[in-house]
Amino acid sequence: MVVVMKASSTNEQIEKVINKLRSFDLDIHLSQGTTRTIIGGVGDPKEKEMIMETIEVMDGVEKVVAIVNPYKLASREFKQEDTVIKIGDLCIGGNEIIVMAGPCAVENEQQIIETAEAVKRAGAKILRGGAFKPRTSPYSFQGLGEDGLKLLAKAREKTGLKIVTELMDLQHIKIVNEYSDIIQIGARNMQNFTLLKAVGKLQKPVLLKRGMSATVKELLMAAEYIMSEGNHQVILCERGIRTFEDATRNTLDLSIVPVIKEISHLPIIIDPSHATGKWNLVKPMTKAAIASGADGLIIEVHPNPLDAVSDGPQSLKFNNFNDLMNESRLVANAIGRNIAGDSDDVS
Amino acid sequence: MVVVMKASSTNEQIEKVINKLRSFDLDIHLSQGTTRTIIGGVGDPKEKEMIMETIEVMDGVEKVVAIVNPYKLASREFKQEDTVIKIGDLCIGGNEIIVMAGPCAVENEQQIIETAEAVKRAGAKILRGGAFKPRTSPYSFQGLGEDGLKLLAKAREKTGLKIVTELMDLQHIKIVNEYSDIIQIGARNMQNFTLLKAVGKLQKPVLLKRGMSATVKELLMAAEYIMSEGNHQVILCERGIRTFEDATRNTLDLSIVPVIKEISHLPIIIDPSHATGKWNLVKPMTKAAIASGADGLIIEVHPNPLDAVSDGPQSLKFNNFNDLMNESRLVANAIGRNIAGDSDDVS
Amino acid sequence: MVVVMKASSTNEQIEKVINKLRSFDLDIHLSQGTTRTIIGGVGDPKEKEMIMETIEVMDGVEKVVAIVNPYKLASREFKQEDTVIKIGDLCIGGNEIIVMAGPCAVENEQQIIETAEAVKRAGAKILRGGAFKPRTSPYSFQGLGEDGLKLLAKAREKTGLKIVTELMDLQHIKIVNEYSDIIQIGARNMQNFTLLKAVGKLQKPVLLKRGMSATVKELLMAAEYIMSEGNHQVILCERGIRTFEDATRNTLDLSIVPVIKEISHLPIIIDPSHATGKWNLVKPMTKAAIASGADGLIIEVHPNPLDAVSDGPQSLKFNNFNDLMNESRLVANAIGRNIAGDSDDVS
Amino acid sequence: MVVVMKASSTNEQIEKVINKLRSFDLDIHLSQGTTRTIIGGVGDPKEKEMIMETIEVMDGVEKVVAIVNPYKLASREFKQEDTVIKIGDLCIGGNEIIVMAGPCAVENEQQIIETAEAVKRAGAKILRGGAFKPRTSPYSFQGLGEDGLKLLAKAREKTGLKIVTELMDLQHIKIVNEYSDIIQIGARNMQNFTLLKAVGKLQKPVLLKRGMSATVKELLMAAEYIMSEGNHQVILCERGIRTFEDATRNTLDLSIVPVIKEISHLPIIIDPSHATGKWNLVKPMTKAAIASGADGLIIEVHPNPLDAVSDGPQSLKFNNFNDLMNESRLVANAIGRNIAGDSDDVS
Structure with a gap:
């Protein structure tokens, strides 16, 4: 110093x-x-x-x-080569761009199975869906809990998609770990240090979302908490930061992608749905995220956004998601990467 | 709508x-x-x-x-008269301005007892001190845990001061509830909804700190979470928000005081230590907080900030805290309120 | 209302x-x-x-x-079809993505001519370069003034590139109008209403940069100031907003591109150099900007950033700019647009 | 470095x-x-x-x-003792707290004279009032121009109050200088460097408002621009910064007061009207500003806010302003300062 x-x-x-x-x-x-x-x-x-x-x-x-950065294990200096996280035959952080898609919340069997099948057809590799939902109002739907996890497992069985779902607190760590392939730590919990240490003791990939007003340094320090307990499988996720601008729900900070690539070896993905809060902004921001160098995306898709119990305004219908995937593939190719999946019409 | x-x-x-x-x-x-x-x-x-x-x-x-605000129980419309929270013979939210003071973290018996005695002499009514510490680095001191709680209890016995201390997660709710008179929910946990619901089921006052980038509305929705479970004894606390300005650690938003007074019946206190991050700014901002109408303050005091294990730069020495209390009393009187305690020299 | x-x-x-x-x-x-x-x-x-x-x-x-937005002439409701601004045979806002490039400040004849030739070879259509420089320090180089304008004109003669340069105040409006093809209004002057009205009376395209903390609505109201005086040739420019994040100079808000496309008919371009402040972030953010739907870019290029009198850290060398153009072309093609120019090696 | x-x-x-x-x-x-x-x-x-x-x-x-700060003349290191600015028998930056008050815009003779008399009776020493108004909409009232300046001069003659009014651009510098006792540079012009240099060449006190998203350092650099031209009579003014919080128009950053007192010798005043945007928040924030150590205030007062052509919602009626002054006096006394003026009822 x-x-x-x-x-x-x-x-x-x-x-x-x-x-x-x-x-x-x-x-x-x-x-x-x-x-x-x-x-x-x-x-x-x-x-x-x-x-x-x-x-x-x-x-x-x-x-x-300070002369040296406070993070070590998460730094590019500690590990020169990119971290590639393997989940079965899937690789996150490699040349292929991985798309995670699904509804904000698991609502019922038909909804999650239908969505899983549709996003799989469009090329998604991982199914997202909340069983435990952090809601700003205590009067809003809070998720199906363990029943939601079971429905996600059913969708995995049927489609072969991997599952990412949010862990909100310690008391559910066992069941969330049991049912999921990737454990998501939400933006509001990015500095829930007890939770970070707990998932650090698991042998499971963690999707760590950037807090609404967290700096890049703080995001890496949160990753450091997980890694310092032994779990180095951390996927960073940018989901928009809070600024004065109110034309979008949050401000998507895509510059973080090349910044992270320079100072850390961890993969980083983008959540354009929560960042913008509006479904019609999701497609252009997905393409921008890919062009900026992101390793993946996590996107909200719903069979009928009008009937969604939460985040309807930012959810894509199946056909719009299919279009997004087709257009995204072209951008991925233009920068020498690829997105798996066929491009059948799913409408 | x-x-x-x-x-x-x-x-x-x-x-x-x-x-x-x-x-x-x-x-x-x-x-x-x-x-x-x-x-x-x-x-x-x-x-x-x-x-x-x-x-x-x-x-x-x-x-x-939206036409109607999303919070109900926390709103002034729901309850016209100010909420006054009683802790023994203490009232928070009444005419008297209550000062909570103490070290960032409990370090050892001598430190906490000495500080308790000094802040009591200066007029503080409540002793603050962290036993569980949320630290941005996993490599930093994380608090004494239950031993820290026991030392706080000892200080209470010796001085008669009430105790406020932070609850970081569900697993410690029982012991924190047992040892404390007020349970603090930290800024990073303001939207830890599980924790909010859990303290909502207790019969104990809760000090709810505003999140670093939380709006007034979100702060009240967090209070609503606690209140909707039955516990209406919520004390709001402003501790600075995150902005582009870097001359202070955070930006203390004092306007929130009259705003809260208008739209809510809950008491609100100010934490000038975390807001500014610098001990020499604490005194002027304390006086400003009082003049703005705040119901109390929570201030970091340490016998020797040079040796503090955390937050040394924002901690006051005993004599500076005594000066602060004496000057603050004059401002409180000027707006028709008062701060208890004699003003003996404690140096 | x-x-x-x-x-x-x-x-x-x-x-x-x-x-x-x-x-x-x-x-x-x-x-x-x-x-x-x-x-x-x-x-x-x-x-x-x-x-x-x-x-x-x-x-x-x-x-x-408010029910109706305060801007009229700038709104998509007022004019359904996209505004395409013609400068000679150039079109801004059409299918072709237009790249403006050049040094932050005009320094001398050799520097500006060399740069003009290099960026032209790489595919840029417009030469940027400041003759009047807004500098935060009164002790820093403030630009060559009219001499700088003359050097820009010389570079135009030699290369055929169009010229965009900043107008800082009324007193220079006549000469800046005389020498430039596009007049730039800088971020710090976005709400200099006198200046906006003055350029509104000219028959010349205006490049209007978003203020550091201006909302989309305020940017459009600034455009409205220009348009209400009769000049409808306004090109909007996003150059990063001010947030708490300090890993980049500003936070590039690319979501503004699809937002503007929805609510306004004006073209919008991106300045990734000022937004990020770091040359190695310029290429990924340029590609992201194109993928998000931007109509053009304005990029800082310097023969030798080490010797630049200002903004060296964010300026690209010729060969890096050439690479950027080549890679950008592929992204443009992937979204069905194009960038003019050959891709000869200029190193 | x-x-x-x-x-x-x-x-x-x-x-x-x-x-x-x-x-x-x-x-x-x-x-x-x-x-x-x-x-x-x-x-x-x-x-x-x-x-x-x-x-x-x-x-x-x-x-x-950087090791050394970029400002010199504005720094406490350059000049140890506080700068006290004298305007006739008035001192800004001394022990007395100076209140500037008046309408947002000068509207007509009756309005400005009546207001001048009322604020004088309540204890204000300086009359504020805009003749040139920066408005976000080109369709809004833009001020009376020179006629407004003449009305201000008339009010000065009648009451003996000094005049502070905004200079928006170079073309009016002569007449604004002629009619005013203090020239105001508005928040939107804080980095209008041409304007700063021009007022730096005058022999008149300058009230320099902090830009909406300017750091303390940038504010001092703007002061440095004025001072480097020879005019050291700069009064700094905090008027709220832009954050994510929307319960108030801006976020009043009172911590800047003790920060400025530490690093600069220039006086600093507070504008609680523009900072909060709501008249009922002006009184508590005025008292807080005084308690924080501010050297003065600038407050919007209007005979009938309902009929104000601009900023009605944040303007105080005469009787409310009188109450504010009486209560503020008590706070000023509590910190060992004073505010001039009797406290007759003016209702």
Whole structure:
């Protein structure tokens, strides 16, 4: 870390900072400029955050600047080659772009089976569907619970699709782990550290959604929580951040894709449905996500959005999803990647 | 709700929207303007959110505008008079401004007892201190756990101060409930709906912190979650929101105080320590919070911020906290309120 | 507009609001629900904003909701077909995606001529380059002024490229109009209403950049300022908005592209250089912009970014720009559009 | 500045960075840590921004960190004691808190004279009122222009109040300078650098409003533009920033007050009217502003907000303004400051 002293700092204050840094086993590099003294503390201590806070409080200190990023296991420096996550014969993070699709919430057998069959026909490889739903109103439908998980399993049996579904709290970790192929940690739980540690102890891929106002660094620190427990199968997911703009539900931050590719080895996928909140924006933003380099997509599809119990406005009908897949394939090809699946008409 | 149809909408589309609204038992008020048809759906259905989403998807609809706010129990309309929460002989939400103070984390017996005695002398009524700590890095100190709770209880015994401490997840609800007088739900858990429902079933006051990017409406919906389970003793807490400004850790949104006072009956307190992240900004923002009408404060105090295991930069020393209390009393008096406690020198 | 009365509003208050609305020649539609009275004010008055503010102040009023958008000339309702702007034989807003490229600032003859030749070879149709530079520091290079304009004109002569350059204030409108083919209004001037009206009186295409924290609605209102003076040749430009994320200079909001396509007829282009602030993010975000449906791009290119007087970090070298163009062509083709130009190696 | 090299950087790359820094006359301090090489560039060059950008582009560089702030004249380091701006017998930035009040726009003689008399009676020292109005819609009232300035002058004659009014562009600088005692630069023009330089050449106090999404640093850089031309009489003004919260028009950032007091010597005032957008929030936020340490306030007052041509919802009636002043006096006294004026009833 680099400690910048105030212009008005005294020799005694500088001395004290140096001694404090040394007490944490850091080597010192002193640089006395025309207006400022700068003290470098060199080393790789564990409690970096605490040390920086401690120094920041000392008299005469103007600011403390971190040199090394706080994440390790999630960083490109730790692991040069891209992480490819295997689920059966599926690879996430490889050349193929993986599409996850399905309804916001599992509602009943017909709905989920029909949707599974339709999205499979269109080329999706993974079925999404919520059994436990985080809803902003306590008066809204909260999901079918374990019954929903069983219906997802039935759809998997019928179609061969893999299953991704959200885990909302510790009490359901066992059953969600049992029924799912990928466990989703929702945006609201990105900093639910207990939950992160718990899924870190599983041997199952985790889809980690970026919090509504989380920075890229915080997203990687959340991944670090999971990885530090032993589970390195983390798929990052951008789903829109909160800004002042209200023309869309959230602001989709696609720049995060090349940023993550540079600083981390983890795969990253995009959720254009929650990001925009409007079904007619999903197709263009899906194509943009692919062109930006995303490794996959997670898209809301419903047999009849008009009857959806939640997120109807952002759900695609089967035929629109089919069109999206066909057009997306062309964009994927244009950047040298591919999306599996035939392109039969499903309408 | 009010449904605004597109200028290009057809009579058939209008008819369909009307029929859909009627299917939810809503009365219809039709208004045909020069450029737009507007359809009012009158009634008080439970699944408001879902109905609005359903209508939004229909052909010819431009937008759907909510008329009534989604929160009920938390609203001023539901309860005209201010909620005053009693904890023993203490009242939160009354004329007296209540100060909660203490270290970020409980570190050891000497630290917490000393701090408790110092903040009590200065006029604080409630001792804060974390036993379970949400930390952005998995490599940082995570709190003493139950041992920390026991030390808080010891400090309560010695000083008579009440205890507020954070509950991070369901698995600790029993012991946190046992040791605390107020259960804190942290900003990162403001939309941990399972946790909200669980504390909603207790008979204990809940300090609910606003999420980093939560709107006032979402904060009240989180309170609604707790209240809808039967526990109406909710204390709201503003602790800074995330904006582009980086001169402070967060941006303290004091306007929320009079806004909440207008639309809700719940008490609201301010956390100037987390909001600013810098101890020297805590005093002016405390005085501003009082002048804005806040019912209380929660402030970080540490015997020696230099040695704090977390949040040192925003913690006040005993003598600074004493000064803060003395100056704050004058501001409280200027607006016709008061802060308890003598003003002995504690240095 | 729709006026929502408070639950506690009296008949007299409702009556007064109705009379006030009638005084502005609005027709009244009254709707009395179970908990709220709603008053529709129907008509198309000119001073809509003022009327809404007036009503909002009246006793008993909870809120006033606008039904019709405030922009007219810029709206898709006003003009169904896409606006295509012709500059000589160039069309902006048609099927061809137009690329504008060049240095942040014009520095000297060699720099601008070399760059013009290189970007032309790679397929750019328009040369960008600042003669007047808005710099956050008064101590930074502020541009060559009229000399810069003359160098741009020389580059146009040599290459046949069109010229886009920024107009910073009224005093230079005559010379900027004389030398440029498109006048750029920078993000910081998006709400410089005097300047907007002034370029609205010219017969020249205007490139209007979105302000750093401007909503889509405000961007269209800025366009409306220009159009209301008679100049309908407005090209919108997204260049990143300001959010809490600091991994990129700004957050590129690509969702604005399909949003604008839905509600406006104006062409929209993307500036990935200023949005990201980092040259290595420019290529992926360019491809994403094309895939999202953008009509063009404006990209910073410099013979030697290391020696650039401003914005070096986000400028592409010639060979990188050439690669970008080649890869972009493939994406454009994948969505059924094209980018002109050969793809010779320019390295 | 401090240059952090990538872990993978080569000796040759390090050498090149050092040579480049030396070419700008900077002294070098090299620090080779376990994972990173850090290069300090010591000196005080003028084109700091450009040098940092240049280095950032070089191979092997991870990031460049500024050590010294970019503003000089506006900094507390440059001038230790508070700047007190004198306008006749008035002092802004001294112990007395100065209140500026008046309508958003000057509408007619009766309105401005009546308001001037009322706010004077209540204790205001300066009359505000817009003659040139920046309006988001080209169809809204744009101000009376020079006639408005003349009416302000008449009000000054009658009451002895000083005048503050907005300058929107260069073409009116002469007449605005002639009629006003303080020239206001609006939030939308905070980075209109031409305008800043022009008022920097005058001998008149400038009220500089913070841009809607400007950081504290950018606000000080805007002040620096004015000061670097010779005019050091700059009054900073916070008027709310743009965030995701929509319960208020903007989010009033009061923490900026103690932040500015620490890093700058310039006085800072608060505009609670534009910040909140609602008259009933103005009083509590005024008191909070005073308690936070603000040097003054600028408040919208109108004889009849219902008839105001703009900003009615945020304007106070005379009696409410009088109450505000009386209550504010008590808060000012509580922090050892005062607000001039008697407290006669003006209703």
